[in-house]
Amino acid sequence: MSELKQNYYGSLCTEMYEILHEQAPQDELNFYLSHAEKGKKILEPLCGSGRFLVPFLKRGFDISGMDLSGEMLAKLKQKAPDAKAIQADIIDYAVQEQFDYIFIPSGSVSLFTDMGMCQGILQKMKELLAPGGKFVFAVDTVFDRCEEDSDYKVNVSVKTKEGYDLILKGKNHAFLIAEGYFRTRNVKKYMGRLFVFALISEIPFNLMTGGGWFYPYHQNVLWTFLIAIVCMIGIDKAKASGRNIAVKIIWILLIVFGGWLAGTITFVDYYGFGVLTVLTFYAFHGKRWWDYFAQIIILYYINVELLGGLYFEVNIFGVTLEIVQQGLALLALPIIWLYNGERGYHKKWWQYFCYAFYPLHMLVLYLVFLLYVTLH
Numbered sequence: 001m002s003e004l005k006q007n008y009y010g011s012l013c014t015e016m017y018e019i020l021h022e023q024a025p026q027d028e029l030n031f032y033l034s035h036a037e038k039g040k041k042i043l044e045p046l047c048g049s050g051r052f053l054v055p056f057l058k059r060g061f062d063i064s065g066m067d068l069s070g071e072m073l074a075k076l077k078q079k080a081p082d083a084k085a086i087q088a089d090i091i092d093y094a095v096q097e098q099f100d101y102i103f104i105p106s107g108s109v110s111l112f113t114d115m116g117m118c119q120g121i122l123q124k125m126k127e128l129l130a131p132g133g134k135f136v137f138a139v140d141t142v143f144d145r146c147e148e149d150s151d152y153k154v155n156v157s158v159k160t161k162e163g164y165d166l167i168l169k170g171k172n173h174a175f176l177i178a179e180g181y182f183r184t185r186n187v188k189k190y191m192g193r194l195f196v197f198a199l200i201s202e203i204p205f206n207l208m209t210g211g212g213w214f215y216p217y218h219q220n221v222l223w224t225f226l227i228a229i230v231c232m233i234g235i236d237k238a239k240a241s242g243r244n245i246a247v248k249i250i251w252i253l254l255i256v257f258g259g260w261l262a263g264t265i266t267f268v269d270y271y272g273f274g275v276l277t278v279l280t281f282y283a284f285h286g287k288r289w290w291d292y293f294a295q296i297i298i299l300y301y302i303n304v305e306l307l308g309g310l311y312f313e314v315n316i317f318g319v320t321l322e323i324v325q326q327g328l329a330l331l332a333l334p335i336i337w338l339y340n341g342e343r344g345y346h347k348k349w350w351q352y353f354c355y356a357f358y359p360l361h362m363l364v365l366y367l368v369f370l371l372y373v374t375l376h
Contacts (some may be wrong), residue, residue, distance in 0.1 A: 038060060047066065048076070065084065091121065178228075190229070
């Protein structure tokens, strides 16, 4: 399947995009407006439904657009019937005129990961630029690291110098998986149940995150937990081996690294950092003060430094503070510490209901979304 097909925004994606991104972020819009000049020809490739193009048009700029998605362009025409926008893919886009200013906002270029495709896009932009023209675009990638710049936050999510974010967020049930590993009477059956429900959950997860039955670029969190359990089994075997302590430590570090790598390259939820979260609760499972201290330090680093990115502002006595949303996961720690280790209600029907809740709640959310789209 070509990258253009993979990145095509159909009707469902278009409706979701309009709900989540109806208007351009004002600071980002202002950034691209700052490079525009009246009387100059402007082009926005990958213009979509026009959240940037329409504000340019309303401000009197001579702007044109193109996009592969007919559904997205239909939304654009609803907002601005006179907008100059044509349906075409970015490589084959062919017009006689050249443009003084071309911009691709919001990291749309990052949708294309094939190097040949990226080179083709840059070559096309060069052909479309008038002499002395300007091409401004955003690229969001986890490898864009600039740690010395205090305005550039790079973890699993990415904040560019202009403040644009690519964000990964979600819930944390890692403690329960580590606890389940310690207390299960049969690890193989425990893994078997997780495997079955991981398979069952994949379709609702794909529908919710990718808008289709098949979406290979992000797997549900139960696969994260399975990788972590394999790591815990490996670590236990390494600790029980007759090797000297130095060899044991090397093997354990290799297993932890392997778990992180497996989680990252298979695109499971939270990537390798989700695996590390489970292993943190496994390694510091006791009730000693240093277990609590290690959990705080390690989970702070994972949730704030590695999984941070989405902020919200809080004003306290005239002082504005930025709170990392994923950092709120740390508030679960005091509740976890109150757990007395005793087994709670454990009837079979309740056990399987708890397993089934994960795929069912995602399916319900997806159906609610479809109902919303239908009614609007």
